[in-house]
Amino acid sequence: MNAEPLLSVIIPVHDQWPLTRQCLHGLRTATHGNFFEVLVVDNASQDATPTACPPLGRKLFGDRFAFLRRNMNQGFGPACNLAAHTARGELLFFLNNDTVPQPGWFEPLRAALTEEPDLGAVGPLLVYPVSKPSPKQSADHDTNAGVKPQTTAQCPQTQHLGIAFCLQKRPHHLYEHFPARHPLVGKKRRVSALTAAALLLPRSLFLTLDGFYPGYVNGYEDLELCARIRRQGLALRCVPESTIIHYSSQTPGRFDHDQANARLLQERCAALITPDLNRHIVQDGLKPALTPWLLPHAVQQDEDTRHLAPLTQSPLPALLDLLEAHPLWQAGYEAAGRLLQEKSDWPQALEIRLRQANLRPSLAAYTHLLRAALKCGQQSLATETQNRIAVINRLLADPHTLRRKAAHLANQARMLGEDDLERLYRQACKPCGQ
Incomplete structure (x- = not known):
């Protein structure tokens, strides 16, 4: 050298x-x-x-x-x-x-x-x-x-x-x-x-x-x-x-x-x-949200969801293009996933359900993903998804512990001066239906 x-x-x-x-x-x-x-x-x-x-x-x-x-x-x-x-x-x-x-x-x-x-x-x-x-x-x-x-x-x-x-x-x-x-x-x-x-x-x-x-x-x-x-x-x-x-x-x-x-x-x-x-999510024009098991993630602003609502009836190619532009559009994933499943296009349905589970996590999204993985013969993914569903169900089976954890995190947010984040965790402290 x-x-x-x-x-x-x-x-x-x-x-x-x-x-x-x-x-x-x-x-x-x-x-x-x-x-x-x-x-x-x-x-x-x-x-x-x-x-x-x-x-x-x-x-x-x-x-x-x-x-x-x-x-x-x-x-x-x-x-x-x-x-x-x-x-x-x-x-x-x-x-x-x-x-x-x-x-x-x-x-x-x-x-x-x-x-x-x-x-x-x-x-x-x-x-x-x-x-x-x-x-x-x-x-x-x-x-x-x-x-x-x-x-x-x-x-x-x-x-x-x-x-x-x-x-x-x-x-x-x-x-x-x-x-x-x-x-x-x-x-x-x-x-x-x-x-x-x-x-x-x-x-x-x-x-x-x-x-x-x-x-x-x-x-x-x-x-x-x-x-x-x-x-x-x-x-x-x-x-x-x-x-x-x-x-x-x-x-x-x-x-x-x-x-x-x-x-x-x-x-x-x-x-x-x-x-x-939370700061990145808010500065980027999105909203912070929590899953029922307290996983933080980003969601669209309400006005964006309302604006996109009529477009769930769009043809499949248009829906897929819209999801590229709006990757947090929950209703879009449901509409596109349903159309792909009706066509038995399971490989593309798997891709859509995967993105939905990662970007808009929910038990329903993981259930859709599990079905698509099984249809595509991806056993390792199906097993992992089943395990994840089991973990989430165990967490949800103990709501008292989840509410206690949410209260603790709400207090942390308050001490940090994060008012919006405190409200988010306070809401999670409430029993279902309140």
Whole structure:
């Protein structure tokens, strides 16, 4: 290697060689010039990675490629820290191996850091692949999580646009499953956290902050890093002009440590986390809402619902176009889903019911999704959906506990001065029919 590179791309891997190969080819195709180096950190892979990756990396990137082999898998954070100390670039770009960068991904990210000097880190818009196998599911059945089966949608859907925190200080991907072309996805916004699946920041800042805290196991270390960046008085922004396809959470056992990681984040960073999900929803012209089991989500304003009401009688193609423009339109999902089921077009009905369950969650939506999954022979999705329904039913079977939790959260909202949010939880405290 000769001149110091501007950028060091760091890709931690553990097995999954086909994904790594796809990522490296995608990175080379989408990134012109030799201003960057690529460092692959192998966390003790047992597949073809140790033998196949070095020659491919040298073929694609020449002497600007390095393969760092570790004899023990100590996880994502330590692998990234190791590479950061080896890297020579002014900027670091952490990149998961289950990603495919799209042409022009780097320039908007670099421009944002250059033009907004108070930014500490930036990330691209991550989208789900079109007509590809979906991400693997979380091992637990957290009712805050979405359901992600195979997708047949022809418009890419948003996977990551930045992270916001709800009143319980749990992380939520903003507008996950929205069409990537939706205006809210393209809006310029600053966020509380960004995923390290694709994260750009100055190397000097990363080293000053001592990198990722090694106590996390493959999750939440990026949330703490972002909290510590903000503690420095710096901001975070997703740059949607930069796009990367994310196959998301392909590593087996990716979610096995989420509960322990979440507890560790609360222990270390509770004071640095401010609930802001409600603020984003309101500023974007939407309304905050709660499911009966107290899952926060966004809904349309009442006037938008009234305006769209006559359009539920539209032909199916028009309904599908309207749902692209109005992805929170509950009645539209019901109308489109019904028409697709009448036509026995179960694959497209599955897509519609999936989006409905993720964006407008309800027991009815999950029941529709379960039926569509069974009709399409997607047994793993059907099983996951059945499990989710069972969890929700268990929660709903204990209304006293739910009302007590709602009262506690209403008091939290009051102490934060969030009047609208307090009213929302106070309403949830009331028994049905009141």
